[in-house]
Amino acid sequence: MPGRWKNNLKYSDVTPQADYINRRDLIAGAGVMAAMTIAGPALAKIATVPSEYSTAQAPNTLKDITSYNNFYEFGTGKDDPAKNAHTLTTDPWAVKIDGLVDRPGNYDLGDLLSGVTMEERIYRLRCVEAWSAVIPWVGFELATLLNRVGVQPSAKYVYFETLVRPGEMPGQKRALLKWPYREGLRLDEAMNPLTILATGLYGEDLPNQNGAPLRLVVPWKYGFKSIKSIVRISLVNKQPQATWNMQNPGEYGFYSNVNPNVDHPRWSQATERPIGGGLFSKRIPTQMFNGYGDQVAHLYKGMDLSQDF
Numbered sequence: 001m002p003g004r005w006k007n008n009l010k011y012s013d014v015t016p017q018a019d020y021i022n023r024r025d026l027i028a029g030a031g032v033m034a035a036m037t038i039a040g041p042a043l044a045k046i047a048t049v050p051s052e053y054s055t056a057q058a059p060n061t062l063k064d065i066t067s068y069n070n071f072y073e074f075g076t077g078k079d080d081p082a083k084n085a086h087t088l089t090t091d092p093w094a095v096k097i098d099g100l101v102d103r104p105g106n107y108d109l110g111d112l113l114s115g116v117t118m119e120e121r122i123y124r125l126r127c128v129e130a131w132s133a134v135i136p137w138v139g140f141e142l143a144t145l146l147n148r149v150g151v152q153p154s155a156k157y158v159y160f161e162t163l164v165r166p167g168e169m170p171g172q173k174r175a176l177l178k179w180p181y182r183e184g185l186r187l188d189e190a191m192n193p194l195t196i197l198a199t200g201l202y203g204e205d206l207p208n209q210n211g212a213p214l215r216l217v218v219p220w221k222y223g224f225k226s227i228k229s230i231v232r233i234s235l236v237n238k239q240p241q242a243t244w245n246m247q248n249p250g251e252y253g254f255y256s257n258v259n260p261n262v263d264h265p266r267w268s269q270a271t272e273r274p275i276g277g278g279l280f281s282k283r284i285p286t287q288m289f290n291g292y293g294d295q296v297a298h299l300y301k302g303m304d305l306s307q308d309f
């Protein structure tokens with residue numbers, strides 16, 4: 001069924017608590033509401049528990065999150081994705097899952113997500129590049145999907161690719177990067193419960209400029225690891241290619257964990273500029289693993305993160 005993964009809720013329907021609400025809870029909540037015969041604006045009263053990893057920090061506005069983006073397939077300017085990404089057709093959408101898996105296939109996204117969407121949560125996560133934002137994603141653990149397709153014991157890494165469609169992605173008419181955009185994670189990183197696939201934000205379907213209809217979110221790594229508009233997920237046994245690492249291995253490592261102690265060769269990574277505060281907003285200190293050390297530091301035990309950056 002096309003569009004099966006769509007979230008039913010529109011931002012305009014709900015209060016600012018919208019980032020606590022998803023389709024599953026709306027369905028559950030509707031039942032509760034009927035049973036309790038509570039009068040009044042039902043939607044506003046349905047609040048549910050966000051993912052345990054959600055930060056208490058206030059999210060950025062929908063406008064900030066959808067108007068300041070990196071998505072080179074639509075141009076290199078921060079406002080290019082918002083201007084150009086509407087041309088991308090995201091339904092129907094297929095995701096090829098191949099390599100070291102028990103059930104490979106070219107899956108229709110709706111089929112792939114049926115059942116998985118029941119595990120959707122709201123993840124209000126920090127993300128950092130040179131700037132930072134707090135984004136209320138609708139998503140589910142990548143591990144849920146990987147377990148459904150059956151990861152074989154020889155798999156060591158997960159590789160991801162973005163769509164190549166220059167007719168709809170004007171940036172791909174130029175060799176800005178080697179297309180397709182690609183990324184990779186070590187299997188234990190991919191299986192960590194903080195690694196999610198997002199299908200929405202602020203309770204709505206993902207806007208195209210944010211990587212519709214399916215994108216990765218790895219909040220303890222720099223933003224470029226969070227690959228958008230995914231069409232291929234491969235389980236492999238060797239460290240896969242990753243776009244910025246291929247482009248400039250001296251500047252961008254495979255791991256790209258947020259680390260204020262390891263500078264980029266051309267700039268300090270000790271501080272970040274929160275978006276939404278205007279051009280002159282104060283920079284704030286960047287935290288190791290973007291503040292998610294309790295969840296992920298164990299993955300890198302014994303590694304020298306200034307070498308494996």
Ligand code: MTE
Pocket residue numbers: 068069070071072073129162181209210211222223224225226227228229
């Ligand atoms: N994915 C694709 N396919 N193409 C891109 O250019 N840019 C990356 C990442 N994913 C990018 C991508 C970078 S550099 C960042 S910082 C984040 O997307 C930005 O995500 P956002 O625009 O949703 O904040």
